[in-house]
Amino acid sequence: MKAGPLVEVRDLTVKYHSPEGEITALQNLSLEVGEGEFVGIVGPSGCGKSTMLNVIAGLIPSSGGEVLIKGTAVRRGTKMVGYMPQSDQLFEWRTIWKNVLLGLEVQNNVNEQTKAFARKLLENYGLIDFAHSYPSRLSGGMRQRVALIRTLAVNPEILLLDEAFSALDYQTRLVVADEVKQIIVKENKTAILVTHDIAEAISMSDKIVVLTKRPGSIKSIHSIELTCSEKTPLKSREAPEFRLYFNSIWKELDVHA
Amino acid sequence: MFMPNQEQIQYISEEHRAYQQERKNYRIRVILSQIALLVLLIVVWEIAGNLKWIDPFITSQPSRIIRTLIMLHKEGALYHHIVITVLETAAGFILGTICGTFAAIALWWSKFLSDVLDPYLVILNSLPKIALGPILIVWIGQGAPAIIAMALLISLVVTILGVYTGFAQVEPEKIKLLQSFGATRGQVLQKVILPSSIPTIIAALKINVGLSWVGVIVGEFLVSRAGLGYLIVYGGQVFRLDLVMTSVIILAAAAAVMYQAVVLLEKHFLNKQ
């Protein structure tokens, strides 16, 4: 028997209301994300990518349709979802250790077991020596790793990354994407990545979803299969298929089309 | 990231050494000029009085001020007046900052409340609070409580508006991050709004020190029985300009010391961040 998908977005419609009128951000969008899958979302600016992540995270309500995680509808304050914001958003007044504990504190779940798990994550990803430093001491890449660990510490079912690397310079961005992907694979997590960078999406994802312009719905889905020795974001850019995927997704996003 | 190594830190070029020397010389020139200006002022004031260019009875004179100081010191009343005014001022700006911050929290908590109160705050902000002095005295009575209330009132609205603006400037992404962990409104306040607003609150504190002095001195003018404001008004009424000048100078010194204390507090907090 085949297990159901981890995340099921069914017929999702989201509307924003403002004095200027009603904006339909998403229209009848349906999507499935399997356990352990890494899904990239690309689409024209303002097509509703962030909106989709916000609904999956239970941060805003939908106007129609539903989002199921492990078969249950997400509600406000769900603990199944870990959200990675644009830029790391570490709290400068907290030490790295305190930053990592933030989610556990909010969920009133700081205990020996969860602390041990958080410590283990810092150890595994080379940050334990900085536990008592403040974020300003860390490089951009290290900060991003801390941000990821902060999200992983609450042990969510699925990670949502919204332009998570957009604040970094190009070179750091490549390295950080590499590190983040490897950590997510190692921790066996499912992830949805929203990005403007087609190359980043191809290099990290198992599957890429292209959205139409607003109101956003699915335009096409591409399974990414790259033949390369090591399947890391940096190496996979050298795969022969990389260009092909890039070109076909580029065409679909063509602003003049 | 580029990190200068030890060698680069220690090595100072000839040109840079000259630049540092030049800077140091400039600093010294400024400080010397400041001291010279003060000494010149005192000397000219003294001589002008002695040679009757000006009437020391109206303008006072440095030597008379020092004599007055010594007299007040011997009477022992001086410290009583200073302590009263300083305590009233401190009470005023600390209460003003605390009450203002709590009011700002209430406004942040309820958008409805902040929308309702908006026009009232605008009017209260533009109103010269000193005009409310007589009302406060009638309501609260002659004495320190009315004076503290005056000081508090002057700093309250500025604090509310400043701190509330600070709250509104907290990055929405940080709030979203907390909400994604399932944070309640109270947790958002406690974990991100307040800690990231500490610099704003300290800035409010700094402004309130100055405002609080104004409130206290005006309050003492109105109801005075003690304090530096009282000494100034009293001295003016009995035409003892020596007493007025002396009190003003003490006031200036006390205000400067208190301001520096708040600056130190700020350094302490910002270092911790």
Ligand SMILES: Nc1ncnc2c1ncn2[C@@H]1O[C@H](COP(=O)(O)OP(=O)(O)OP(=O)(O)O)[C@@H](O)[C@H]1O
């Ligand atoms: N709070 C809001 N109120 C009203 N309209 C909104 C709100 N948030 C987003 N929108 C509108 O909904 C549409 C989708 O926004 P969303 O942020 O989801 O797009 P996006 O795909 O993430 O865009 P970008 O690529 O710029 O990040 C946009 O046209 C935006 O103007």
Ligand SMILES: [Mg+2]
């Ligand atoms: Mg977006």
